[in-house]
Amino acid sequence: MAKPVVAIVGRPNVGKSTLFNRLAGNRISIVEGEPNITRDRVYADISWLNNAFIMVDTGGLEPSNDDLIKNKIKYQAEIAMNEAELILFIVDGKSGITTIDQEIAQLLRRTNKKVILVVNKVDDFSNAEQLKWDFYSLGFDEPVSISAEHGKNTGDLLDIIVDNLPHIPNDNERDDLLNIAIIGKPNVGKSSLVNYIVGDERVIVSDIPGTTRDAIDTIVEKNGVKYNLIDTAGLRRKSRVKEAVEYYSVLRTIRAVERAEASLMLIDATEGITSQDKKIVGYAHESGKAIVIGVNKWDLVDKDNKLMEDYRDEIYYQLKFLNYAPITFISALTGERVDEVIKLLEYSIDQNNMRIKTGVLNEVLEEAILLREPPAVKGRRLKLYYATQVGIKPPTFVLFVNNPDLMHFSYQRYLDNTLRKAFGFIGTSIRIKLKSRK
Ligand code: GDP
Numbered sequence: 243m244a245k246p247v248v249a250i251v252g253r254p255n256v257g258k259s260t261l262f263n264r265l266a267g268n269r270i271s272i273v274e275g276e277p278n279i280t281r282d283r284v285y286a287d288i289s290w291l292n293n294a295f296i297m298v299d300t301g302g303l304e305p306s307n308d309d310l311i312k313n314k315i316k317y318q319a320e321i322a323m324n325e326a327e328l329i330l331f332i333v334d335g336k337s338g339i340t341t342i343d344q345e346i347a348q349l350l351r352r353t354n355k356k357v358i359l360v361v362n363k364v365d366d367f368s369n370a371e372q373l374k375w376d377f378y379s380l381g382f383d384e385p386v387s388i389s390a391e392h393g394k395n396t397g398d399l400l401d402i403i404v405d406n407l408p409h410i411p412n413d414n415e416r417d418d419l420l421n422i423a424i425i426g427k428p429n430v431g432k433s434s435l436v437n438y439i440v441g442d443e444r445v446i447v448s449d450i451p452g453t454t455r456d457a458i459d460t461i462v463e464k465n466g467v468k469y470n471l472i473d474t475a476g477l478r479r480k481s482r483v484k485e486a487v488e489y490y491s492v493l494r495t496i497r498a499v500e501r502a503e504a505s506l507m508l509i510d511a512t513e514g515i516t517s518q519d520k521k522i523v524g525y526a527h528e529s530g531k532a533i534v535i536g537v538n539k540w541d542l543v544d545k546d547n548k549l550m551e552d553y554r555d556e557i558y559y560q561l562k563f564l565n566y567a568p569i570t571f572i573s574a575l576t577g578e579r580v581d582e583v584i585k586l587l588e589y590s591i592d593q594n595n596m597r598i599k600t601g602v603l604n605e606v607l608e609e610a611i612l613l614r615e616p617p618a619v620k621g622r623r624l625k626l627y628y629a630t631q632v633g634i635k636p637p638t639f640v641l642f643v644n645n646p647d648l649m650h651f652s653y654q655r656y657l658d659n660t661l662r663k664a665f666g667f668i669g670t671s672i673r674i675k676l677k678s679r680k
């Protein structure tokens with residue numbers, strides 16, 4: 243099913259590309275305070291609360307050989323009216339209605355598509371209601387006030403957008419191929435695990451290791467889900483130089499992790515955590531994708547229940563930065579807990595793609611601040627105004643504060659833990675960015 247299209251329309255300088263970049267989340271980097279953000283992209287795939295749509299910034303679409311601004315805008319509005327299911331008509335709350343706004347409104351009123359009027363640059367919400375009234379004369383439903391630059395109310399705008407779209411499952415709803423990178427040092431059991439999972443299942447594609455491949459992809463269908471198991475063992479390059487071998491294995495891991503939605507990090511139960519393990523899983527952590535740790539060769543270990551707990555504690559102690567990754571104990575030889583590891587990977591992928599509604603997010607944070615006040619630094623206290631989620635993979639939040647320098651490491655960790663307690667985020671890192679708001 244094709245994803246619905248949402249078009250952004252409006253005269254120059256109202257903040258279309260700022261909004262586009264904001265909604266497209268962390269995939270496009272924004273240089274703060276820099277005017278004339280370059281329009282290197284006009285389309286973005288957005289997913290929000292299990293809905294997926296394509297956003298088009300029509301400001302980036304220009305008719306060839308026509309310099310008249312009026313014609314450009316007419317061209318953009320027509321594309322929107324023809325191609326989009328939903329149109330966001332952006333106006334500037336600072337400058338009020340202009341004649342060009344009225345002309346665009348006139349064009350858009352002719353479409354039977356849904357139009358949402360968005361009043362941008364409402365940086366100060368204390369007079370947002372007042373400002374809205376001026377724009378009713380354009381002839382659309384109640385305007386939505388936002389500040390694209392400061393990310394204010396943009397989460398609510400996304401809620402309104404998806405409420406007005408037909409529901410299309412996003413990429414993460416199990417109908418697609420799930421790419422899983424199986425990483426870990428040589429001989430930990432990566433290939434054995436792939437072989438076990440494949441078992442009697444139907445293998446759809448399996449690459450024959452060639453000279454240029456650095457990982458082997460095996461696509462297999464299990465319980466109606468298609469998995470691509472990326473085995474980074476791949477082709478063992480023969481080299482007399484130890485550094486070269488190491489270099490290729492690092493490259494293999496990074497490439498596989500980049501392609502995957504989740505990484506399964508294998509650790510050898512008979513060896514414990516080595517410095518090589520730390521390095522390898524560090525790349526997966528940095529990618530921000532989902533991670534599950536599998537302690538393999540568990541069949542070789544003398545078992546009693548206590549040992550598993552000790553093992554877990556030891557891993558979290560050695561790999562402190564991975565305290566969010568679930569750990570399970572498997573055997574690629576006997577198949578022990580292999581099904582569980584697959585379920586954990588799927589669950590972690592969902593968590594890595596989770597979106598929290600702006601309203602709920604702020605409720606949770608407000609309560610956390612009431613329970614524990616931010617610390618004061620040299621008599622100045624950190625003030626938290628509000629938060630919004632700006633991205634997924636990993637879930638990324640922007641916290642607007644009076645002064646980011648007043649944030650203390652321990653308080654940031656407290657907020658991190660608060661979000662985890664409230665929302666889970668099992669198997670995924672989360673990022674909290676601070677921005678100052680005057
Ligand atoms: P476009 O031509 O409609 O794509 O507009 P841009 O996104 O390039 O934005 C035009 C100018 O408005 C830039 O200098 C932005 O920084 C500024 N701008 C965009 N959104 C806001 C906002 O919410 N508040 C304020 N104060 N300025 C904004």
Ligand code: GDP
Nearest residue numbers: 428429430431432433434475538539573574575
């Ligand atoms: P890779 O280099 O990470 O792909 O590791 P392999 O899959 O080639 O496994 C290396 C060796 O460990 C082989 O001899 C496997 O038979 C053995 N091995 C892998 N997984 C297990 C396991 O779960 N239990 C035991 N006992 N041996 C295993």
